[in-house]
Amino acid sequence: MPKAGDTHSSTTGASLVEGEEPAHDKGDPKSLTRGPKPPLFDYLLRLGDNDLVLAQRLGEWVGKGPALEEDIASTNIGLDLLGQARLWLGYAAEIGNTTEDRLAYFRDSGEFRNLLIVEQPNGHYGDTIARQYFFDQWHALVLAELATSRDARVVAIAAKALTEVCYHLERSSGWVVRLGDGTDLSHTRMQAAVDAMWPYTGEMFAVDDIERTLIDARAAPDVQALHMPWIAAVRSVFSEAALAVPSDAWMHGAGNRGGKQGVHTEHLSHMLAEMQVLPRSHPDARW
């Protein structure tokens, strides 16, 4: 995890030495995403930022999981997502003439392109599972489509990630069932959790101009078309979990003004402050 004092941070720190020094002004974070960039750059940020932000959120459970096995499970999944984030952001960095570390640590929240759902706070474990399951179900569908992209690098990353994400989905859907079809207390809390998370799911299936361009180029999937299989899967899991599928509600990020466009909830900047404080305090540090 990209946390202060983490001895494994050499995995990201090493690229500060190995990566090319970017041409832009080091002190200006806006230059990382401003200026003309191909649509693929923005799209890769969307994929990478989803994984990076969710990995950070899952890392917040370290030492605080409700049971030892779940502590390990959440952090293992976060580690998978962090590895995937590095692959997506690494590809974006090549296109954007920067490094994966600069993208991770030196962008402000307005430049992040993750879905709103992944930046929602952990809450109790049911909230975390609700967030995880809705995302995992989407993630598996999207990666399966990306594995047929016209971009060979996208195919390679997606195929690798899909095998891991299938595990994630198996686990999170299992926990939805366990908590929903559990005790009266767990059922009540889980229903409230999925109800609260529901308005963040619509954004996963919204298509803007950037994605439309990539869809037409057969580089990215049409997420609008994934909505029906996603709903069908959710209905199936909820039925087993004795949970009611929430009724359609107004969705956050409507009108293409959501996380994918850099319009975030109040939670993201607080999370980034913690995630980015060390490299921002010592921007010239070398490992």
Next chain:
Amino acid sequence: MTDNSHGDPDVMGTIAVWRALGDIADPELPAVSIVELGIARGVACTSNECVVTLTPTYTGCPAIRAIEADVRSALAKITNAPLRVVTLLTPPWSSDWIAPEAREELARYGVAPPARVVQWSDRSQPVIDCPNCGSSNTEELSRFGSTACKAQYRCRDCREPFEYVKAH
């Protein structure tokens, strides 16, 4: 390994590099080498350059950096040619690539080797034998373990817990 290189320096160099890679133990599973695990994928050596291709197991596996460092220091001892380490994602690593001999070594080491990977649609849980007593009367304690690649099991007969390299 039969040496029918007839003294061709590039072939000799490549053979020497593969031998050196075969001596590099996986940082988390030191009973097996990175060659036996299928992490070291390719070697292409000339007098001008030596290219070693690695494939990471799990995307977040932090051991890949340690492995790369081990590759560099091992090769620095046997060749002066500049070394390039390439990370190849395609095709994605699968535990099916683990050599049969390595599976036995893992079991002797106390870690149950992976079952054969099956299609996602047919994911019935495989029966895992206890590496301590050989019994098949085992149960999964947790899908996740000390590293991304392992799960935790327990033998109901000898009561020993053990780790299992997941079929991936």
